[in-house]
Amino acid sequence: MERVKWFPGHMAKARRVVTEYLKYVDVVLEVLDARAPYASRNPEIDGLLGSRPRLVILNKADLADPRLTEAWAKLLRSQGWSAGPVNSQNGEGVRAIVQAAHALAGPDLKRALATGGEGRRPWRRLSLMVVGIPNVGKSSLINRLGDRGRGSRNLAAVPERDDGGPKYGRPGRTYQQKLVRTGALPGVTRGHQWIQVGKYLRLLDLPGILWPRLEDPHVQETLAFVGAIREETYDAERLAGRLLAVMAEVRPGVLTDRYGLAAAPVAREETLTRLAEVKRCLLDNGRPDLYRAAVMVLTDFREGRLGRISLEDPAEYGRFFAPRAD
Ligand SMILES: Nc1nc2c(ncn2[C@@H]2O[C@H](COP(=O)(O)OP(=O)(O)O)[C@@H](O)[C@H]2O)c(=O)[nH]1
Numbered sequence: 398m399e400r401v402k403w404f405p406g407h408m409a410k411a412r413r414v415v416t417e418y419l420k421y422v423d424v425v426l427e428v429l430d431a432r433a434p435y436a437s438r439n440p441e442i443d444g445l446l447g448s449r450p451r452l453v454i455l456n457k458a459d460l461a462d463p464r465l466t467e468a469w470a471k472l473l474r475s476q477g478w479s480a481g482p483v484n485s486q487n488g489e490g491v492r493a494i495v496q497a498a499h500a501l502a503g504p505d506l507k508r509a510l511a512t513g514g515e516g517r518r519p520w521r522r523l524s525l526m527v528v529g530i531p532n533v534g535k536s537s538l539i540n541r542l543g544d545r546g547r548g549s550r551n552l553a554a555v556p557e558r559d560d561g562g563p564k565y566g567r568p569g570r571t572y573q574q575k576l577v578r579t580g581a582l583p584g585v586t587r588g589h590q591w592i593q594v595g596k597y598l599r600l601l602d603l604p605g606i607l608w609p610r611l612e613d614p615h616v617q618e619t620l621a622f623v624g625a626i627r628e629e630t631y632d633a634e635r636l637a638g639r640l641l642a643v644m645a646e647v648r649p650g651v652l653t654d655r656y657g658l659a660a661a662p663v664a665r666e667e668t669l670t671r672l673a674e675v676k677r678c679l680l681d682n683g684r685p686d687l688y689r690a691a692v693m694v695l696t697d698f699r700e701g702r703l704g705r706i707s708l709e710d711p712a713e714y715g716r717f718f719a720p721r722a723d
């Protein structure tokens with residue numbers, strides 16, 4: 398994964414893109430990582446999106462602790478947000494997004510149809526935009542939403558200009574492959590265009606890439622754990638050591654269950670060494686290969702092999718989420 402490096406110029410451009418296209422959409426989908434909603438959130442999001450209807454997506458819910466994800470959703474809802482867990486890999490929760498978005502956009506859409514206002518046209522139906530920091534699953538979600546319309550006559554991909562806004566799809570063409578690239582290159586989007594999904598939904602093919610709370614060490618570490626920040630920018634052994642320490646705290650049994658490490662507490666610095674020995678990650682000279690052990694732990698965590706583990710409890714991090722303003 399390519400880490401998106403944020404410079405003031407990039408931030409200004411990201412802000413501009415989101416605010417410029419905001420007026421063309423009815424509802425914004427703000428994608429967060431369910432394992433770390435605070436770390437994976439753009440710090441300026443409330444100011445950027447203003448009062449535009451928004452759904453907060455707790456994505457990668459399959460990797461997160463369901464109890465904490467539910468607690469996050471509850472907290473957000475109590476603050477006036479629509480929020481829920483989603484798995485953009487298998488599509489769980491995606492149908493609920495569409496229903497919730499329709500419900501949220503209801504009054505706005507009716508007004509638009511009545512007045513013809515804001516350049517909206519009846520055929521547009523519901524227009525959505527997806528925003529979030531790199532690697533939270535924006536492209537995967539767009540693909541999943543797109544799946545809903547696959548096979549429909551109305552599915553379209555050919556761009557065309559209309560009222561000066563972004564291009565929109567013309568019916569008549571169906572997608573053969575994934576709609577949007579996922580994984581490899583966050584930050585890279587093709588030309589802006591609408592993806593028409595069925596009759597009633599269209600998506601802006603312009604994942605709004607926003608930056609995380611870069612100055613916060615907890616955020617940096619947490620995003621490195623989940624793999625949203627390239628690990629070369631960190632020391633893998635240090636990072637894995639930290640992850641093991643966090644695991645020992647939030648899910649003590651995991652090191653025993655997965656790696657057969659003795660239940661007796663092990664000094665932090667020694668855990669990775671022990672792990673390398675137990676898993677036979679050894680160098681030619683027989684000494685423990687700490688780098689290999691580190692990569693194993695990080696990969697196991699990221700792929701959910703250590704279990705469904707969340708890194709932020711709303712009891713601690715929920716206070717950073719402001720209630721809906723209007
Ligand atoms: N397990 C799991 N993986 C996901 C989910 N959504 C996305 N991913 C994976 O996360 C990585 C980044 O996803 P991508 O859609 O490219 O993120 P983007 O940078 O926000 O567009 C990819 O490897 C996806 O397969 C999810 O809900 N669950």
Ligand SMILES: [Mg+2]
Nearest residue numbers: 535536583604
């Ligand atoms: Mg993407």
